Amino acid sequence: MTDPTETSERSFESNPTVCPFCGVGCGVEYAGWGSATGVEGPVNGRGEICPKGAAAFDVVDHEDRLTEPLVRHDGRFVTAPWEEALDRVADGVGRVVDEHGPDAVQFFASSNCTNEENYVLQKLARILGTNNVDNCARLCHASTVAAMSDRLGAGAMTNTLDDLREADCLFVNGANPAEQHPVAFRSYILPAVRDGATLVHVDPRANDTTEAADVHLPLRPGTDIEVANAIAAVLVEEDLVDEAFLAERTTGFDRLREHLADVDVAANAEAAGVDPETVREAARAYGEADRAAVITGMGTSQHRCGTDNVHALLNLALLTGNVGRPGTGVNPLRGQNNVQGASDVGGLPGVLPGYESVADADARERVAAEWGVEPPAEPGLTEVEATHRFGDEVRAAVVFGENPAVTEPNASAVASAFDELDFCVVIDLFETRTAAHADVVLPGSAWAEKAGTVTNTDRRVMRMRPNADLPGNARRDFEILSALGRRLTDRPEGFEYEGPEAAFDEVTRVAPIYGGMSYEGIGDGYQRWPFSADDGAGTDVLHAEEFLTGERTAPLAVVDPVPPADALDAGELTLTTGRVLQQFNSGALSRRSDRLMAMRGEDALQIHPDDAADRGIGDGDPVTVSNERGSVEVTAEVTPAVREGVTFCTFHYAEPLANALTGDALDPEAGIPEFKHSAVAVEPAAGGDAADAD
Template sequence: MSDNQDQSPRAAQTVCPYCGVGCTIEYAGKGKATGTAGPVNTSGEVCPKGVAAFDVVAHDERLTEPLVREGGRFVTAPWETALSRVAAELGEIIDQHGPDAVEFFASSNCTNEENYVFQKLARMLGTNNVDNCARLCHSSTVAAMSERLGAGAMTNTLDDLAETDCLLVTGANPAEQHPVIFRSYVLPAIRNGATLIHIDPRETDTTDAADIHLDVRPGYDIQLLNSMAKVVLDEGLADEPFIEERTTGDAELKAHLRDLDVAAGADAAGVDAEAVREAARAYAEADRAAIVTGMGMSQHTSGTDNVHALLNLALLTGNVGRPGTGVNPLRGQNNVQGAGDVGALPNVLPGYQSVTNPDARQRIADEWGVAPPGEPGLTETTAIHQFGDGVRAAVVFGENPAVTEPNANAAGSAFDDLDFCVVIDLFETATVDHADVVLPGSSWAEKSGTVTNTDRRVMRMRPNADLPGNARRDLDILTDIGQRLVDQADAFDYDGPEAVFEELTRVNPLYAGMSYDGIGEGYQRWPFPADADSGTDVLHSETFASGERTAPLLPISPTPPADAVSEDQLVLTTGRVLQHFNSGALTRRSETLMRMRGEDVLEIHPDDAAARDIADGDTVVVESDRGSVTVSAAVTTTIRSGVVFCTFHYEDPLANALTGDALDPVAEIPEYKHSAVTVRKAAAPTQE
C-alpha cells in the first residue's frame, strides 16, 4: 500500500497536529510552519504551538529503526523480524488467553483512517478492548451529552460563538489552550457586547476578559451549577415554553431544587452568592447564551454529573438548538473528536453506535465479513489495573500512558506485568521503556488522511515532509499487522487512506455523505447523511440527536471528591498552558516550545505559602499517598487559597505521580482536578 504522493518537503496545506481547533498550516521552510487561511483560522492565524509544529519532524531523536528487546535491552531489527515477533507474541497470547487479554490504546493524535483501521483490527481479533486518551479528558462530557441529547460533541459551531450574547466558560482556559478560538470567535463576541462568565479556580488570561469570575473550589461544580439553576427558577428566568415543548422531568428537577439555599450552595462552592446570582441572571436573560466547557468540569469522579448539571442549565433556559447557544466542549488534541467518531472506544462502533446494537453490528459484519463482539470492552483506565492478570498484552499506538494515566508510578509498574507490549511512536517515551517491540511511525507531517476538529469539521491532512530513516507510515504498519493476525487478510488491503475513508463512510452514518473530493481544501461537518447535500451546523434544533423531540431534565446531587483533604493538606489541580502539549514528549523536543516553557512551577496562594514558610521561587516538595514531586513555588494570588496548580504530564516533575486511581463511575475518567497533597519547603542541600 502507498499514499501515492511525493513526500518531498513542500508547502501543502494540512492540519496543525496540536489542539482540537483545526487550524491549517503549511511548511514555510527552515523547519517552521506558517498559518494558512483555512476553515477555522480564516485569516491564517496560528499560535506558537502551530509555528513550532515542524520542530519535532526532523528531530535527531526520532525513532528510525524498529527496536526489539533482547536480554533486557533494545537492539535494532529489520522490519520483518519486528513485525513477525509482534504477530507471533500477540497470536500466542490470544490463543492461550483469548482476545480480551489484549488492550489496544488508540491515538487522538493520529488520523481518522489510522484509528479506524486500529479499532477494526481489535474487533476483528475478537475484542472491544480499544480506547483512546479521550477517556482521560472528555469521556464524562461525552457520556452525559450522549445520554441526554444523543450526541457527545459540540452542539454548535465555532462561528456560533461569535454570535452569542453570553458565554459561560467553565473548566476551560481558551485564551491559552485554544488561542485561535479565543481571538477569532470569543473576543469578537465580547466586543459585540457579549457577557463572559468564567468558572475556574484560577485567574487566567481568559479571566482577564471576563465580566464575572467564579473561582469555584475544585470538585464543587454541582453546588455552583445547582445554585445557578435555582436562581433561574426562583426569579422566573426559565424558558417555560421550551421546557414544556422540548423537555421532560421538569417537575422532578424543580422539586429537587425547591429547598436549595443559594447562599449555602455558593458557600460550599467557595464563591460569593451575589456573584452566583449575577452569573445566573446574565446567562438566563441573554437572548442567546452559549456554554464552553473543558477538562476542569470533566476530570472528576463526579465528571458525568457535573456535565448533567450544566445541561440542566442550558435546557432550563432554552439555550439549545439555536445559533449562538448550546453546550460546546473544546477538544484538547487534534483528533480527539475523530478518534471517537471512528469507533476507537470500547462501548461504541463507528458513528457512536453501541456495540450491543444488533443492527449496527450487522452493518459492520456486512462490510468486514465478521461481526464485532457484542459486549463493551475495557476502558484503558480499567485495563491497566488488570495488567498481568486478565490483560496480558498491550498495543500502544501514538500514546504515552505510562505518563498520562493517573497514579503514574503504579501505571508504569503495571506495564512491567504484561507478557508483551508493542509501541508505535516517534520517540523513546516513558511507555517505550516498558515495551518489547517498538515500531517507528510517521509524524503528522509525513502522512495524509483526515482529522475531525472540535466543532465536527472533517478536514484533510497532506504530507509536507519525508519519512526519516527506515520509519514507516502508521497506516502501513497497522495494515501489515492486520494482514498477519487476521484470517481475512484482504480486510486490510487498502490502496491508501482514501480507500479507508470510503469504507468508513459505509459503516459510520454520521460520515455517510462525505468524500475526499467533497472535503477538498475545506471541510465537511457531521452529521452528514448519505442523502444530504451538506452537514448540519446546529444540532438538536427540531429533534435531539437521540431522535426524540424532548430531552430529560435530571435532578443531580453533589458527591464529595474521592480524595479527602485533611486540615494540613491542599488541593492539587492540574492543567495546560499555552506552551504545553500533553505528555510532553513533543514539547521536550521542540526548541520553540522549550524556550517558551520556562520552568515548571507550583502556583500557591500567598496565605498558603506563608503558613508553610514558602517564598516565591523556593523549591518545594509536593506529596500525596501515591508519590512526590519537587518543583519551584510561584506565590501568586491568581490561584485561590487552599488550592495549588501545576501543569500535567511532564516526566519531570511528573504531576500524575500525585493523582489518584478513583474514577467516575459512568465514564471511568480519573479525578485529575482534585488530589489531596501536602506541600513543604525542600530541605536546603547539605554542604560538603
C-alpha cells in the same frame, strides 16, 4: 542562506494540512527552516496560528526520532529489520490470544493520529475478537460524552465555533480557551465579547481567559455541581426559565423545580468558596441573554463526578431554551486535534464507528457485511480499567501513538503495571516512558508525514497532507497498522488498502454520521457530521427540531453534589492541573518547546501567597509536592491567581511528573479519572532555601 532542512537527506514541501495540537483544527504548512506557518483554513480563516502551532515542526525533524524498529534482546533494545519486528509482534500478540483469548489484549488508539489510522486499529481489535480499544478521550471528555449522549443523543459540540460569535452570554466552565485553544478564543469568543456578550468564567484559577471575563467564579475544585445547582435555583426563583421550551422540548421540570426549591444559594456558594451575589450575577447574565452558550473543558469533566457535572450544565441550557439555535448550546472544547475523530471512528470500547452500541445487533450486522466478521457484542475495557488489570486479565498491549505511562493517573503505578504484561508493542516517534516497557517499538510517522483526515472540536472533517518524507527507516502509521492487521487476523484481505482514502470510504459505509462524505467533497475545506448525502451538507446546529436521540424532548435531571475521592487532611492542599499557552500534553509532540518552557519556569507549582507563607515558601523556591501515590519536586510560583487552599501545575511532563500524584478514582458512568482534585502536602524541598515566614 540555504535552509538546512532542504539540504538534509529528508525533503520537505509546503502543503496545507491541519495543526497537530489542539482540537480547533487550524490550517498550517511547512514554512522552511524547520518551522510552520499558518495558512487560511476552514477554522483560521485569516491564517493565524498560536505558539503551539508555530512549534509544530519541532517534532518532525527532531534528533531523537526513532528511525529503525527496536526489539528487546537480553533486556535491552537492539535494532531489527521490519519483517523481524512485525513477526515478533504477530508471535507475541498471537501467543497471548491463543493462551488467554482476544480479551487479554488491550489496544490503545491515538487522538494524535488520523481517522483512517484509528479506524484500522479498532477494526483490527474487533476482527481479532475484542472490543478492548480506547483512546485518550477517556482521560479528557469521556464524562462529557456520557452525559450529552444520554440526554441529547450526541457527545459533541451542539453548535459551531462560528456561531459562538452570535452569543449574548458565554458561560465558560472549567476551560481556559485563551491559553488552551488560542485561535478559537481570539477568532470566535473575543469577538462576541467585544460585541457586548457577557463572559462568565467558572474556574478555580485566574488566567488569561479570566482577564476577558465580566464575572469570575473561582470555585473550589470539585464543587461544580454546587455552583450549577445554585445558578439553576436562581433561574427558577427569578423566572428566568423558558416556559415554552420547557413545555415543548423537555420532560421532568416539575421534579427538578421541586429539587431546586430546596437549594440554598448562599450555602452552595459557601461550599464552593464563592460569593453568593456573584453566583446570582452569573445566573442573571446567562438567564437574561437571548442566546447563551456553555463552553466546557477538562476542568468540568476530569472528576469522579464529571458526568454529573455535565448533567448539571445541561440543565442550565435546557431550563433557558438555549439549545438548537445559533449562539447557544453546550460546547466541549477538545484537547487534541483528533480526539473527536478517534472516537467517531470507533476508538472506544462500547461503541462501533458512528457511536452505535456494540450491543446493537443491527449495527453489528451492518459492520459484519463490510468486514466479513461480526464484532463482539460485549463492551471492552477502558484504557484505565485495562492498566489496572495488566498481568491478570490483560496480558498484552498494542499502544499506538499514546504514552499512558505518563498520561494516566497514578502514573508510577501504571508504569510498573506495564512490566506485568507478557507482551507489549509500541508504535511511536520516540522512546517514550511507555516504550521503555515494550518488547517491540515500531518507528511511526509524525503529523507532517502523513495523509488522511481528522475531525475537529466542532465536527468538521478536514484533510491532512504530507509536508515531509520519513526519517531513516520509519514507516507511515497507516502502513504499520495495515501490516499488523494482515498478520494478526484471519482476514488479511480486509487490510489490503490502496491508501488512507480507501479506508475513509469504508468509514463512510460503516459510520452513519460520516455517510456520503468523500475526500473530493472535503477538498481544501471540510464536511461536518452528521452529514447528509442527499443535500451534500452537514448539520451545523444540532437538536433544532428534535434531539439526536430521535426524540422531540430531552429530560431534565436532578443532580446531587458528589465529594471528591481525595479528602483533605490537616495541612493538605488541593492540587489541580492543566495546560498553559506554551505547553501541550505529554510533550511528545514538541520536545524543544517543552525544554524552553522549563527554562521559563512554566512548569512551576502555583500557590497562593497565604499558603506559601504558612509553609515558609518564597517565590522561586524549590518545593516538594507529595501524597501516598508519589512525590515530585518543582519550583514554586507564589501568586494570588490561584485561590487559597489550591495549587496548580501543568500535567504530563516526564519531569516533574504531576500524574505521579493524581488519583485513579473513576467516574462510575464514564470511567474518567479524577485528575482535577488531588490532596497533597507542599513543603520546601530538602536542601532548598526556605523563605522567612512572617
